[in-house]
Amino acid sequence: MIELIEVSKNFNAGRANQFTAVDRVSCSIGLGEVTILKGPSGSGKTTLLTLIGCMARPTSGRILLHGIGKGCLPGSPVDDSIEITSLPERFLTGIRRGTFGFIFQHFNLVHGITVLENVMLPAYPTGESVPELRHRARELLELFSVSRHAAARIEQLSGGEMQRVAIARALINDPAVIIADEPTAHLDSKLSCEFMEIIGGFKGQGKSVLIASHDPIVYDTALADAVIEMRDGRIIGAGTSP
Amino acid sequence: MNRRIERHRNILDFAISSLLRRKGKNLSLLAVYAFIVFIIASIVFFTQALKREATLLLEGAPDLVVQRMVAGRHDPIPITYGDKIAAIRGVSAVSPRLWGYYYDPFTGANFTLVASDDDPPAKESIYIGSGVARIMRLTTGVHWSLRGAKGTPAVFSVQKILPGNSELVASDLIQIREDDFRALFDFPLGRATDLAVVVGNKVEVPTIAAKISRQFPDTRPILKSEMLRTYDSVFDWRGGMVLVILSVAVLSFVLFAWDKATALSAEERKEIGILKSIGWETGDVLLLKSFEGMVISLTAYLVGVSVAYLHVFFFSASLFEHALKGWSVLYPRFGLTPVIDPYQLCVLFFLTVGPYTVATIVPSWLAATVDPDAAMRS
Amino acid sequence: MRNSTWFLTLIGTLLAISSLLVLHAAISRAGGGARLASNRELLRRLKLSDLCLFTEARYTRHPAMADRHAAFQDHPMALEHFPSGSLMSPPDFRREAP
Numbered sequence: 176m177i178e179l180i181e182v183s184k185n186f187n188a189g190r191a192n193q194f195t196a197v198d199r200v201s202c203s204i205g206l207g208e209v210t211i212l213k214g215p216s217g218s219g220k221t222t223l224l225t226l227i228g229c230m231a232r233p234t235s236g237r238i239l240l241h242g243i244g245k246g247c248l249p250g251s252p253v254d255d256s257i258e259i260t261s262l263p264e265r266f267l268t269g270i271r272r273g274t275f276g277f278i279f280q281h282f283n284l285v286h287g288i289t290v291l292e293n294v295m296l297p298a299y300p301t302g303e304s305v306p307e308l309r310h311r312a313r314e315l316l317e318l319f320s321v322s323r324h325a326a327a328r329i330e331q332l333s334g335g336e337m338q339r340v341a342i343a344r345a346l347i348n349d350p351a352v353i354i355a356d357e358p359t360a361h362l363d364s365k366l367s368c369e370f371m372e373i374i375g376g377f378k379g380q381g382k383s384v385l386i387a388s389h390d391p392i393v394y395d396t397a398l399a400d401a402v403i404e405m406r407d408g409r410i411i412g413a414g415t416s417p
Numbered sequence: 418m419n420r421r422i423e424r425h426r427n428i429l430d431f432a433i434s435s436l437l438r439r440k441g442k443n444l445s446l447l448a449v450y451a452f453i454v455f456i457i458a459s460i461v462f463f464t465q466a467l468k469r470e471a472t473l474l475l476e477g478a479p480d481l482v483v484q485r486m487v488a489g490r491h492d493p494i495p496i497t498y499g500d501k502i503a504a505i506r507g508v509s510a511v512s513p514r515l516w517g518y519y520y521d522p523f524t525g526a527n528f529t530l531v532a533s534d535d536d537p538p539a540k541e542s543i544y545i546g547s548g549v550a551r552i553m554r555l556t557t558g559v560h561w562s563l564r565g566a567k568g569t570p571a572v573f574s575v576q577k578i579l580p581g582n583s584e585l586v587a588s589d590l591i592q593i594r595e596d597d598f599r600a601l602f603d604f605p606l607g608r609a610t611d612l613a614v615v616v617g618n619k620v621e622v623p624t625i626a627a628k629i630s631r632q633f634p635d636t637r638p639i640l641k642s643e644m645l646r647t648y649d650s651v652f653d654w655r656g657g658m659v660l661v662i663l664s665v666a667v668l669s670f671v672l673f674a675w676d677k678a679t680a681l682s683a684e685e686r687k688e689i690g691i692l693k694s695i696g697w698e699t700g701d702v703l704l705l706k707s708f709e710g711m712v713i714s715l716t717a718y719l720v721g722v723s724v725a726y727l728h729v730f731f732f733s734a735s736l737f738e739h740a741l742k743g744w745s746v747l748y749p750r751f752g753l754t755p756v757i758d759p760y761q762l763c764v765l766f767f768l769t770v771g772p773y774t775v776a777t778i779v780p781s782w783l784a785a786t787v788d789p790d791a792a793m794r795s
Numbered sequence: 796m797r798n799s800t801w802f803l804t805l806i807g808t809l810l811a812i813s814s815l816l817v818l819h820a821a822i823s824r825a826g827g828g829a830r831l832a833s834n835r836e837l838l839r840r841l842k843l844s845d846l847c848l849f850t851e852a853r854y855t856r857h858p859a860m861a862d863r864h865a866a867f868q869d870h871p872m873a874l875e876h877f878p879s880g881s882l883m884s885p886p887d888f889r890r891e892a893p
Contacts, residue, residue: 231789264699283694288435288438297696299431300424302419304423305797433798433801475844477839529850586846588847589850611860644859648846719812720809746850754824755820
């Protein structure tokens, strides 16, 4: 379970353009479930995702990981919960790399290098041997039926293919939690539905999925176990899927 | 341990892929970089080898040379001075040197004429250096007419050509008998060009030089240490046409490399953001950037230094020939014994590889310390 | 092949070439002894004080015998007349009578 207690995030603190993106949010996200963050743009969904995914630190409040992120910290007890808000950057990066897989709105793929290398990229600093890594990356590309593009460059791919590559990349370190930020924003309805099928596959494998979206195809899906509705940095409604 | 090595190799893999993306730009950078290293290393090799050769050779030179000055001009010295100098305590031998220059109006070349009583050629015969033989197209047994001081031609037969490997000391030499020398130049009897002094104890050389200049105020003693020092300053890091041109080239390269390395393009900045967001630490990004710098600079250094060695010691520094040749008609062709000075090469290494790598890392450092969520919010 | 393998091979080859060159330097230094000895003998026999590097001006042909204090060495107006003179200037220090 991921537990958020009174989490706030301010930007540009102390300056004239100061604003609060996330305002005293408390909630819990179940493991093995699909959780949707729903709300208009600017409602703080993305910021909340970055806080949960160890990309940024909250200004105040605590975030606890129960039962995930094990073994990412040297010397931590196996069944202990980890409070990620107080960790130094190195450990935070370790948890982020091992526990969370990110699918970005703009895909954030590196241009100029091959699809295969893009998928392998997050695992490079772990020091894993390249043959194993390459094998796994090929399997993932196979899984998302983009393996024929393995040697192609990113810029030669279509939008849907790019997203599949981005998903494959998110899975390379076998994360427990997959975080997707507006994953369908650049996809047409058909591709969006295909994406949701892939998400269904993750759920079947017991992975936790956290999606921020204001696309009905996403938040009205039958796959969702919980929908958290946000506006102006606050949770205005939470409930299970219709 | 193994994982740590693998991590470095993985990041090196990506650094090279990353460089290969801008293949043309990086290859041309590599070429310019290697060329600069090549020129500097060539100068280092050439001057070091020359200095070493000079130091070893000039051990055989006279300890002191005493010249006579008349009205600020070099003038033949009376041989009687030599007898008095020989009487100074500590001087073991004094011998007059007879030498001068001969200008050949047909080729425009200047030759050095030396008379020596040690292994002299036969009457009206000469020994010539290989450079002289080359430029005058002379072979052994051929007759050569030199124009005497009174305008009358004097015919000499070439008795011997000095071996080709002696060009560094004797390329332009014409060795002649003493009486032929005096007759040819109408050189006054009882005078010599200068006096060569041999001193028993080398420590006493400065004291003896001081005594000589006190006893003969119209003379000028030149110490062997001064002769050696002259060669030490040859092609030194100061002055020199090649160096002036080179410094301009180096400066423009520094500007170019600095500009290329420091100014992170928006694209590179975005890439660093992506890497951070997919789980790379700041340290990983810095390792990547330092590898990118090192791949270029290390390759350029090794290529530049190796090619410079081949250039100087296999091809006799042929690219420098035009600068060294200058306006001279007779250009000595000498091979040099290779000298590798580890200190100079280390300095060159740190001056080329170091700054470039630093210039690549520093700006990336600034970019790499941004929060990983920056890429997500863009 | 992996990029890093390719690169490390390149660096390895370059290092091997460099060490061959170092070896070459050592060998030719050992072999250059005879030439050095004969040149030194020639130098001693003819009582020469200079190497023959440039033949264009007196002070570049015999730099050790040249001097700065003699005015108008070659040409009163010339800052530097010969290209080689910019590489080899007359010695800037000369011991004078105390």
